[in-house]
Amino acid sequence: MLLSASKLSVEPVKLGWTQRAIFKPVLKIGLLGLLGISSINLHAQAANVEPAGKGATNGNSPTAGLQLISLNVDDDLMDSEASESGMLSVADETDSWTDDDIDALGDNAVADLADDNLTDIPAEVAQVSLNAISPETLKTFVAVVDLVRRQYVDPVNDEELFDNAMSGMLTKLDSHAEFLDAEAYENLRAFTEGDVGNVGLKAEYQPAEGYWVVTDIVDESPADKKGITVGDYIHQIGQFKIDGDRQSNDVEQLLNGIAGTQVDVTVSKAGRRKRVITLQRNNTHLQTIETRLVDGIAVIKLPAFQNNTRERILQSLTNLDAPVTGILLDLRDNPGGVLISAVKVASLFMSDTDVVQVKSRQSKLRTLSTQEAALLKPLPVVILQNRYSASAAEVLASSLQTQQRATIVGEVSYGKGSVQSVIPLNNEQAVKLTVAHYLTATGKKIDKIGVQPDVALSGNERTWEQQALDVLRQQVRSSGLRFVKKDNVDIVADNDKESI
Numbered sequence: 001m002l003l004s005a006s007k008l009s010v011e012p013v014k015l016g017w018t019q020r021a022i023f024k025p026v027l028k029i030g031l032l033g034l035l036g037i038s039s040i041n042l043h044a045q046a047a048n049v050e051p052a053g054k055g056a057t058n059g060n061s062p063t064a065g066l067q068l069i070s071l072n073v074d075d076d077l078m079d080s081e082a083s084e085s086g087m088l089s090v091a092d093e094t095d096s097w098t099d100d101d102i103d104a105l106g107d108n109a110v111a112d113l114a115d116d117n118l119t120d121i122p123a124e125v126a127q128v129s130l131n132a133i134s135p136e137t138l139k140t141f142v143a144v145v146d147l148v149r150r151q152y153v154d155p156v157n158d159e160e161l162f163d164n165a166m167s168g169m170l171t172k173l174d175s176h177a178e179f180l181d182a183e184a185y186e187n188l189r190a191f192t193e194g195d196v197g198n199v200g201l202k203a204e205y206q207p208a209e210g211y212w213v214v215t216d217i218v219d220e221s222p223a224d225k226k227g228i229t230v231g232d233y234i235h236q237i238g239q240f241k242i243d244g245d246r247q248s249n250d251v252e253q254l255l256n257g258i259a260g261t262q263v264d265v266t267v268s269k270a271g272r273r274k275r276v277i278t279l280q281r282n283n284t285h286l287q288t289i290e291t292r293l294v295d296g297i298a299v300i301k302l303p304a305f306q307n308n309t310r311e312r313i314l315q316s317l318t319n320l321d322a323p324v325t326g327i328l329l330d331l332r333d334n335p336g337g338v339l340i341s342a343v344k345v346a347s348l349f350m351s352d353t354d355v356v357q358v359k360s361r362q363s364k365l366r367t368l369s370t371q372e373a374a375l376l377k378p379l380p381v382v383i384l385q386n387r388y389s390a391s392a393a394e395v396l397a398s399s400l401q402t403q404q405r406a407t408i409v410g411e412v413s414y415g416k417g418s419v420q421s422v423i424p425l426n427n428e429q430a431v432k433l434t435v436a437h438y439l440t441a442t443g444k445k446i447d448k449i450g451v452q453p454d455v456a457l458s459g460n461e462r463t464w465e466q467q468a469l470d471v472l473r474q475q476v477r478s479s480g481l482r483f484v485k486k487d488n489v490d491i492v493a494d495n496d497k498e499s500i
Helices: 135-151 158-173 182-191 248-255 309-320 339-349 392-402 461-473
Strands: 029-033 046-048 067-069 088-092 178-180 195-198 201-206 211-217 233-237 262-268 275-280 283-286 290-294 297-301 326-330 354-360 366-369 381-385 407-410 418-424 430-440 481-485
Touching (some): 135 158, 158 178, 158 430, 182 275, 182 430, 201 248, 248 262, 290 309, 309 339, 309 481, 339 354, 339 366, 392 407
Parallel strands (some): 326 381
Antiparallel strands (some): 046 067, 088 481, 233 262, 418 430
């Protein structure tokens, strides 16, 4: 999620391994997301951070003053920004009701992954000096760098070569791990406040060619800078082969995702020699949460989980200016995002309830529970998901399903059960590394399994929303709730009953 952003100073790297972590960032961010598409905030200690990267010194950075979340224990899961009671109230169109108070997460927060608890290094590794690396290995590495520098068809500088070497080391270790350069790091931080990203290309399936063909390239986009051109064939995106069975939405979803993350795209010139190009989703644009009313039911399309997702959902319900009898939460194609955001959204529907369990290498199993007021508790909920609903989206769906708080409709979700943390190397570079796994609130595994729907749907996805609405209509029992902005006094509904 955070996914999402973080930055700060790091102690200098020392030659030789010790029992302490080499890098000691002041702050870390936990992330969740599909194919590295996203990430998520695991914890709670907030800090105001100076903007880093390009333009950091002139105060124009879009992330200036960005509040970041660390993985520390015992603070609130997330500084609990503003209490809902100061922003919104709910006017019950039928009976009045009150929310149960939600205990602060406290000890249920995710264990601190920084500093001393990164010392769980196997003895055979902890005392290995860099000098113990085979001289032949070092010689080979230097020889390869020199060979590429001298013989590669295009000039390359050492900085680019070493960046690529670090990126290769991480991606070979874990498909969700990444080396983040300044642009990717800045975009990943910006994601937490609302940006999503794409690689800057569009493609269509050409039956005559039998391939997906690039039809448009955005100037100066990542795809443009890496030399992809109109007419190129796309054979594979990430681990997914692209053929005639794929839909346009499939290809778009695989290419798009959380700003700052990367994806491997296999392309060729008219079917000739294939090449794999790593593209970062740095062609950013603002994410929007679409909310509309269908026969009294609020249909909320949630593209990803970000810092302010809970607040934006409530604001969108207020903007409807009408009674809401049920919630259809559309999580199709949602790749994840900030983990704490998923917990906070779950808190809209449930009070005093466990949401997800997280297990890291350095800590025992931890449980994240609901917080804040469950303003949507009286309303029936249906969650619509597909095979691209991943990570934080699966956390939300599984928690509401486990508590029989929502009906899950659609197909089996993606099945990503790992958490990534963004670890700053300096103010302009970072590493995104898998630091934990998560399970459902009852300890069930999600990774490579996914969330099973209560009502399976197949066929054309365009019909799924209507089918989900049909399921939800059977659960509607009241005339609904009206959401209004709250000033300094309670809002009184038409029936003169207090709202909260």
